[in-house]
Amino acid sequence: MDLSRRQLMFGIGGLAAGTALAGMAGQAIAASEKMTRFAQAGGDFGWKPHKLDPKECAAVAYEGYWHKGYACGYGSFYSIVGLLAEKYGAPYNQFPFTMLEANKGGISDWGTICGALYGAAAAYALFWGRDERTPMVNELYRWYEKTKLPIYQPGDAAQGVKGELPQSASQSVLCHISVSKWCFANKIEATSKKRNERCGRLTADVAAKAVEIYNAKIDQGKNFxxxxxxxxxxxxxxxxxxxxxxxxxxxxxVMDCTPCHNGSDALTNKFEGHP
Ligand code: HEC
Ligand code: HEC
Structure with a gap:
């Protein structure tokens, strides 16, 4: 990990950050005097996106997942906004990245939305409003439902377990379904290192795909x-x-209905009591 990533991930800003913080506190007082409700510095969705390399994002997402203790949401978000911070400084480096750590395990281990997916959608929202962002999210989430994951191979950089892992398509964007199906199909305990490793690699996969979409959006603009x-x-x-x-x-x-409502029976509307 190079020094700048260390500083951003660990928050060791030293003297420079101390000075900046003192400055910010002053600004906050000044801003509160003329603050208008819902007004955002830089304008809503006002940050400028710069293209990133999906391969680099994948590796950083994987590293970030382990860095904050199995934090998929932190890893995927950092792989976009953190990398922008490392490469371009402000305003990206002003973001409190630990906010995304709450998304671990489908938000504090509740198993709701896969944190890696949330991290990507949240990153998109720094640059694009709802109408432009929804097609990006749709693209990423549907890919996640259909794709056999994990694909990413950290090789010797593996932080949990090395070697190949089984792959499966979850048909669901939910952490609970994604993890539980994979564990059941492969008889791997959900609390095991192997499962941690699977989610670390999956975080890298989501980051790479998310950035592919982000780059395409930068190229295509409103035509995306x-x-x-x-x-x-x-x-x-x-x-x-x-x-x-x-x-x-x-x-x-928009989640696929079938994992929850009786699979193929539901598709043909033949489940009991259904018209
Ligand atoms: C993650 C699992 C999941 C997914 C995906 C899902 N549902 Fe549900 N759905 C549920 C659960 C759980 C309930 C509540 C069932 C209950 O209380 O009996 C429910 C309730 C419903 C109900 C109300 C009837 C009832 O029994 O409460 C309808 C209609 C329904 N779902 C249709 C859909 C359709 C259509 C889709 C796809 C667009 C879908 N669901 C996707 C889990 C899911
Ligand atoms: C032709 C219209 C129609 C289609 C298509 C349809 N439903 Fe329904 N569904 C209904 C109606 C009407 C009810 C209410 C039945 C009742 O009140 O007894 C219902 C009830 C349900 C319920 C709650 C009651 C139950 O039987 O469990 C669920 C869950 C549900 N539908 C899911 C689905 C899913 C999943 C699909 C697609 C695979 C689907 N429905 C397709 C009309 C439809």
Whole structure:
């Protein structure tokens, strides 16, 4: 780890940071006097994106995952915004990266959204508002549902276990489903080093894909559409459960319905008691 990454990840800013902090406190007092609600310094979604190398991001994401103790969200977010901070300084280096550490294990080990996916979506939101960001998130999340992970191979830099790991597609963006299916299929305990290693590598995979999308967005601007098409189940089930005016319009979300609602039976609408 080079000195600048060490400083950013460990927060050892020394004299320079001390001085900057004292300066910031002064600014904060001045700002509070004329502060307008919801006004953001630099403007909403106002940071400038610079292209990054997906390979470098993957390696940094993997390192960040271990650095903060299995923190997938921290790793994926740092691999974008932290790398920008290392390369370009302000404003990227003003971000309190530990904020993303809360996303570990699907947020404080609750197993909700995969933290690596959240980290990427949050990073996108520093640069693009909702209409422009949603196609990027769709592209990344659908890729995650379908792709056999992990792919990343740290080689001798492996921090948990070395060697090959089994791969599987979770069909879900949720930490719980992604981890549990992989562990069950391969008879690997969820609390094992092997599972930690799997999530570290998966964090690297998500970071690489996230940055590929981010680079494409920089190139294509408002023309970025991605390749996302609604999953077969979301399309089929959504015809009733997500269509305005339908008596059964109750279902929120774009997640594939099938891992939770009875797989193939659900797809053909043949589960018991269903019209
Ligand atoms: C043709 C319209 C239609 C389609 C398509 C449809 N549903 Fe439904 N679904 C309904 C209606 C109407 C009900 C309410 C039934 C009732 O009140 O007994 C329902 C009920 C349900 C329920 C709650 C009751 C139960 O039986 O468990 C679930 C869960 C559900 N649907 C999931 C799905 C999923 C998943 C799909 C896609 C695989 C799907 N539905 C496709 C109309 C539809
Ligand atoms: C992560 C798992 C998961 C996913 C993905 C998911 N659901 Fe559900 N869904 C649930 C659970 C759990 C409930 C609550 C079931 C209950 O209380 O009986 C529910 C409730 C529902 C209900 C209300 C009926 C009821 O039984 O409460 C409908 C309709 C429904 N889901 C449709 C869908 C559709 C359509 C999709 C895909 C667009 C989808 N769900 C995706 C887990 C999921």
């Amino acid at each position: 559409k991605g390749t996302f098409a609604k999953q077969e189940a979301v399309e089929t089930c959504g015809a009733c459960h997500q269509t305005k005016g339908n008596e059964a319009n109750w279902a929120k979300g």
